[in-house]
Amino acid sequence: MSHLTDLPVWAAILVCGLTLLGAAITLIGSVGLLRFTSFYERLHAPTLATSGGVILICAASIICFAVLQSRWVFHEILIIVFVLVTTPVTLMLLGQAALYRDRVKEKRGVPLKQRPPREEPTE
Amino acid sequence: MRTWFPYPLLSIALLLIWLLLNQSVAPGTFVMGTILATGLGWVTLKLSPVRSHPRRILLTLRFGFAVALDIIRSNLAVIAVILRGRRRPPSSGFLTVDLDIDDENALALLACILTATPGTAWLEYDRRRKSLLFHVLDMENERVWIDTVKRYEAALKEIFG
Numbered sequence: 001m002s003h004l005t006d007l008p009v010w011a012a013i014l015v016c017g018l019t020l021l022g023a024a025i026t027l028i029g030s031v032g033l034l035r036f037t038s039f040y041e042r043l044h045a046p047t048l049a050t051s052g053g054v055i056l057i058c059a060a061s062i063i064c065f066a067v068l069q070s071r072w073v074f075h076e077i078l079i080i081v082f083v084l085v086t087t088p089v090t091l092m093l094l095g096q097a098a099l100y101r102d103r104v105k106e107k108r109g110v111p112l113k114q115r116p117p118r119e120e121p122t123e
Numbered sequence: 124m125r126t127w128f129p130y131p132l133l134s135i136a137l138l139l140i141w142l143l144l145n146q147s148v149a150p151g152t153f154v155m156g157t158i159l160a161t162g163l164g165w166v167t168l169k170l171s172p173v174r175s176h177p178r179r180i181l182l183t184l185r186f187g188f189a190v191a192l193d194i195i196r197s198n199l200a201v202i203a204v205i206l207r208g209r210r211r212p213p214s215s216g217f218l219t220v221d222l223d224i225d226d227e228n229a230l231a232l233l234a235c236i237l238t239a240t241p242g243t244a245w246l247e248y249d250r251r252r253k254s255l256l257f258h259v260l261d262m263e264n265e266r267v268w269i270d271t272v273k274r275y276e277a278a279l280k281e282i283f284g
Contacts, residue, residue, distance in 0.1 A: 025202065029241075032205035040244065041215050044201060044260045047241040052198040075143045088238035088245075095238075095246045095258070111217045111256060 004068075011067040015060045022056030029053065039098045043091055050087040055080055129168045134160040175228040175283050186278045193271065194240050201241040204261055216262040217246070220272050221254045229283040233275055243268065 007015070029048030036042045058076040066073045102110040128134050141156035142148060204213045224230050230248065237245045237257060247256040259268050 025198065028202050028205050032201070035205060035208060037212070038215070040217075040246075040258045041213060041260060043244040043258065044241050045205070047239060047244075048198060048201055048205075051194050051239055051241060073146075075146055078140060078143050084239055085235065088235040091238050092234060092245050095244055099246055099256075111219070 007064065007067060011063060015064045018056050018060035018063070022053045022060065025049065025056065026053035040095070043095055047087065047091070050083050054083045128161065128164055130164050133167060134164045137163055173227040175226045178284070179282060182278070183282055186282060189278070190236055190240075190275075197240050197242040201260060213260050214262045215258065215260050216265075217256060217258055218262075218265065218268060219254050219256050220269055221252075222248075222272075222276055223253065224276060224279060224283075226279075226283040229279040233272075233279055236275065237272070243271075 026049040029045050032045030032048065033042055036045060058080050062073050062076045099110065103113060137160040138156045141159055142152060145152045145156075222230075222233075224233065234245045234248075237243045242260045244258045245255070246258055248254075249256075255272070257272075259265075
């Protein structure tokens with residue numbers, strides 16, 4: 001880790017700032033996961049970490065290694081893309097499962113399944 | 124051309140991912156990437172996904188920019204809601220919107236955007252009625268959320284039109 005001391009001051013400040021900000025957003029997302037009360041509200045908290053947190057931390061990583069190796073480093077972008085693309089799929093599945101379970105249990109405050117358009121009675 | 128590259132965009136994207144992963148544009152990496160991209164293109168052919176033809180690159184870029192801005196904004200909004208804490212619990216709720224998108228890939232993209240944005244979560248899409256049920260963390264401005272979804276819908280319709 002000693003080569004980290006080669007980082008110029010401006011880059012060090014930038015990288016520190018971005019990492020701390022990203023970590024803070026991720027922490028707030030986790031706190032939200034704890035604080036929210038219903039399952040549907042909890043669906044919103046982890047996206048904080050996967051959008052804001054991941055982007056900021058990866059940006060810090062890109063800047064850090066680009067400055068250290070004095071060349072462009074891009075493969076962290078893949079992390080951002082994969083996390084951004086895959087998390088919604090899991091969350092959607094979880095949300096639909098929760099909706100299904102609550103409907104079966106006939107929990108209150110959950111929207112009912114929309115009925116298909118009623119056909120005219122033929123009698 | 125079509126027999127070699129059934130999904131040109133997919134193949135190009137796979138090649139780009141391979142080059143990024145290896146962090147080099149050496150001929151060897153390039154050849155390996157091309158082989159992988161072509162092979163996986165054929166595999167995808169077996170899955171026979173629905174084809175759609177996104178047009179207008181400029182419009183797509185502008186849409187991506189707008190979405191990024193919205194994600195930043197709702198990040199801040201959700202942080203505010205969480206930090207506000209128990210003093211004022213969030214007034215979350217369900218909303219339904221009627222959509223008018225036929226393209227499956229456009230719908231998938233809309234679902235990903237809505238769920239990736241903190242504050243909104245896609246729950247259920249009724250194919251027959253073409254209505255979407257989604258959950259919103261902060262119901263204080265219900266109108267704004269519906270308008271946002273409508274704006275995305277219009278943009279996607281234009282892109283995939």
